[in-house]
Amino acid sequence: MLDAAPTPLVQVQDLKMHFPIYTGLFRRHTGDVKAVDGVSFDITAGQTLGLVGESGCGKSTVGRAMLRLYEPTAGRVVIDGDDVATLTAEALRKKRPTMQMVFQDPQASLNPRMTLAEIVSEPLEEHTNWTRDQKLERVYELMDQVGLNRRFVNRFPHEFSGGQRQRIGIARALALKPRFIVCDEPIAALDVSIQAQVVNLLEDLQEKLGLTYLFISHDLSMVRHLAQRVAVMYLGRIAELSPSKDLYARPLHPYAEALLSAVNEPDPELAARRNRIILKGDVPSPANPPKGCNFCTRCPKVMDICRTVKPDLLEVEPGRLVACHLYTAAGSTGASEANERNQQGEDQ
Amino acid sequence: MTDAPTPPPTSAPASAPPKPASAARDIWQQFRTHKGALFGLIVLGFLIIAVMIGPYIWIPEKLTVAEAIKLKNQGPSWRFPLGTDQLGRDMLARMLLAGRVSLAVGLVAMLIAIVFGTLIGILAGYFRRLDGPLMRLTDMFLALPLIPLLLVMVMLFRDKIAGMIGPELGAFLLIVFAIGITSWMATARIVRGEVLTLKEREYVLAARSIGARPHRIIRRHILPNVISPVMVAATLGVAEAIITESVLSFLGLGFPPDFPTWGRLLFDGLQYMQVYPERVVWPGLAISLTVLSVNYIGDGLRDALDPRIRGR
Numbered sequence: 001m002l003d004a005a006p007t008p009l010v011q012v013q014d015l016k017m018h019f020p021i022y023t024g025l026f027r028r029h030t031g032d033v034k035a036v037d038g039v040s041f042d043i044t045a046g047q048t049l050g051l052v053g054e055s056g057c058g059k060s061t062v063g064r065a066m067l068r069l070y071e072p073t074a075g076r077v078v079i080d081g082d083d084v085a086t087l088t089a090e091a092l093r094k095k096r097p098t099m100q101m102v103f104q105d106p107q108a109s110l111n112p113r114m115t116l117a118e119i120v121s122e123p124l125e126e127h128t129n130w131t132r133d134q135k136l137e138r139v140y141e142l143m144d145q146v147g148l149n150r151r152f153v154n155r156f157p158h159e160f161s162g163g164q165r166q167r168i169g170i171a172r173a174l175a176l177k178p179r180f181i182v183c184d185e186p187i188a189a190l191d192v193s194i195q196a197q198v199v200n201l202l203e204d205l206q207e208k209l210g211l212t213y214l215f216i217s218h219d220l221s222m223v224r225h226l227a228q229r230v231a232v233m234y235l236g237r238i239a240e241l242s243p244s245k246d247l248y249a250r251p252l253h254p255y256a257e258a259l260l261s262a263v264n265e266p267d268p269e270l271a272a273r274r275n276r277i278i279l280k281g282d283v284p285s286p287a288n289p290p291k292g293c294n295f296c297t298r299c300p301k302v303m304d305i306c307r308t309v310k311p312d313l314l315e316v317e318p319g320r321l322v323a324c325h326l327y328t329a330a331g332s333t334g335a336s337e338a339n340e341r342n343q344q345g346e347d348q
Numbered sequence: 349m350t351d352a353p354t355p356p357p358t359s360a361p362a363s364a365p366p367k368p369a370s371a372a373r374d375i376w377q378q379f380r381t382h383k384g385a386l387f388g389l390i391v392l393g394f395l396i397i398a399v400m401i402g403p404y405i406w407i408p409e410k411l412t413v414a415e416a417i418k419l420k421n422q423g424p425s426w427r428f429p430l431g432t433d434q435l436g437r438d439m440l441a442r443m444l445l446a447g448r449v450s451l452a453v454g455l456v457a458m459l460i461a462i463v464f465g466t467l468i469g470i471l472a473g474y475f476r477r478l479d480g481p482l483m484r485l486t487d488m489f490l491a492l493p494l495i496p497l498l499l500v501m502v503m504l505f506r507d508k509i510a511g512m513i514g515p516e517l518g519a520f521l522l523i524v525f526a527i528g529i530t531s532w533m534a535t536a537r538i539v540r541g542e543v544l545t546l547k548e549r550e551y552v553l554a555a556r557s558i559g560a561r562p563h564r565i566i567r568r569h570i571l572p573n574v575i576s577p578v579m580v581a582a583t584l585g586v587a588e589a590i591i592t593e594s595v596l597s598f599l600g601l602g603f604p605p606d607f608p609t610w611g612r613l614l615f616d617g618l619q620y621m622q623v624y625p626e627r628v629v630w631p632g633l634a635i636s637l638t639v640l641s642v643n644y645i646g647d648g649l650r651d652a653l654d655p656r657i658r659g660r
Contacts (some may be wrong), residue, residue: 067557096559109550113572113655122568123558156655172554 008042009212010180015039015075017065021287033287035061037236048213050227050244052220058236059216063182067099068092079180097127097176104185106165110157116168117153123175142171146201163194180212187222199226220263224248232256235294236286238313241321252322255295301326378652385648388641395638399447408438430630443630446608450590453524457589460528462535462582469539470566474547490533498526502601519603523596527589535581542574576650583646587639610635
């Protein structure tokens with residue numbers, strides 16, 4: 001994996017997704033919900049970037065805006081050489097096979113009135129002009145790949161278990177041989193026993209097909225297992241972006257620290273000694289985020305500067321990007337802007 | 349990998365997995381298990397066949413005016429199975445002829461209303477830009493007083509259309525059109541609401557992430573899932589259309605007075621209801637049976653079209 005192409009497959013630069021708020025009798029535009037407010041990261045081909053954070057921090061919105069299921073407010077999303085955020089409708093349609101998505105709720109993401117064959121061959125209907133038999137053959141191939149029995153081909157989604165449904169969703173995403181897949185909490189709606197199966201399937205597929213994942217999740221241990229690098233999001237911004245080994249060993253950002261202290265420890269003795277950081281208060285509204293650092297209202301290590309100046313995402317250690325004044329305020333307040341563009345870290 | 353993936357070779361797999369089954373057969377299998385629907389299908393089929401070929405089989409005897417006056421207001425007998433009306437005309441023959449028009453009006457007007465209402469509802473629900481204009485149009489139609497509108501329409505156009513294609517077909521087309529065009533609003537609203545929720549479903553999002561074009565999304569994901577409410581609206585629409593037609597005929601703006609429809613017969617019988625109740629019963633029964641059977645068919649069809657209920 002070290003000899004991966006130097007240019008990353010996916011580059012996201014300063015992605016912003018604001019949802020306008022209209023209020024009053026005349027539906028005036030009175031503000032924005034800043035669901036994603038300036039997010040930048042890269043993903044090298046064949047790797048997995050984990051995107052973690054609590055509910056409502058904008059993880060899913062990042063994924064959806066990247067595939068332009070929402071129209072991003074600003075920013076660039078370069079996938080395999082094309083800026084997805086500005087493609088014309090027809091060019092975007094042509095581009096779709098490169099980038100696919102696996103959805104969170106396998107029940108909701110499958111049309112209850114379509115059979116497995118119809119669901120999985122839908123992308124083929126849209127992008128190929130194969131004959132029926134060719135499509136069916138490809139459907140069988142995909143079913144083998146994701147471990148579904150070929151006999152199930154005429155069944156409807158409600159006849160499957162949750163894990164099987166998620167496999168169908170994965171098969172559909174694979175149908176067009178994509179290079180980049182956004183996994184939007186693909187395991188959140190599954191039983192723990194099934195989660196491992198699905199994650200292993202995703203890993204196998206990555207190995208076999210050379211896929212690149214953006215793995216959105218709030219399950220920190222799964223992300224640790226799957227991702228080479230992890231981005232921690234808080235209130236629409238990335239707090240820390242580090243190789244997963246480093247992040248789990250020693251989180252730098254206070255929020256990452258608090259988040260990781262919530263991971264369950266299987267060893268009861270260690271668990272007893274573990275000191276959890278309990279954050280006080282609620283997440284501020286993304287419609288009205290704090291003036292300075294988004295985390296300043298709840299940060300245990302808050303300083304004066306945090307309340308006035310938004311910290312930039314800077315490389316504070318090789319490969320580790322953190323948006324926190326703890327690491328900049330010490331010496332260089334106006335740290336070099338050049339570093340803000342994040343680089344692919346020297347992973348592993 | 350922007351180019352389309354190469355198709356795999358189409359070799360018949362050794363294990364010979366099942367081919368996709370025909371949906372039509374599944375639907376019929378499920379439909380058959382719904383007793384009410386089957387009953388409705390039989391009754392409606394019987395009614396349709398009866399009114400289609402009945403008038404050729406049951407030819408009423410020609411009576412002179414004097415005989416007819418003597419034989420007026422008869423009860424049911426072998427000679428006149430459903431009795432005679434106040435002018436001595438055979439009720440059975442009139443019922444059969446009337447059924448043709450009433451069933452045709454009911455079904456066609458319902459079809460117009462459903463197609464139009466569904467179209468408007470889907471466009472308004474799916475395309476946000478069309479939502480405002482189309483829904484205001486719907487509101488406008490809802491706000492229009494129905495009967496005066498129909499009256500004006502019939503007054504203005506009846507003679508023109510009759511001049512072009514004959515009085516009976518002209519009246520038929522005009523009435524069907526008038527009823528259809530004034531009863532689509534409820535469907536449009538129901539469908540719009542349903543589409544608004546459906547389009548936020550993840551499978552529609554998934555289709556968009558695949559790059560499906562709007563018309564495909566609508567056909568494949570939206571339309572099949574709005575079928576249930578449409579079905580309900582449709583079955584109620586038949587009844588409403590038959591009744592509206594009778595109202596129009598009663599007001600003298602539908603078909604010519606000597607031209608029987610079930611609604612017309614009902615209103616004709618109304619004045620004699622105290623003395624000869626069967627004169628109201630027959631058309632009333634026919635209308636009720638039609639409505640009931642259409643309702644049951646719709647119910648069964650709705651269940652049969654839903655794979656979650658099918659096979660249960």
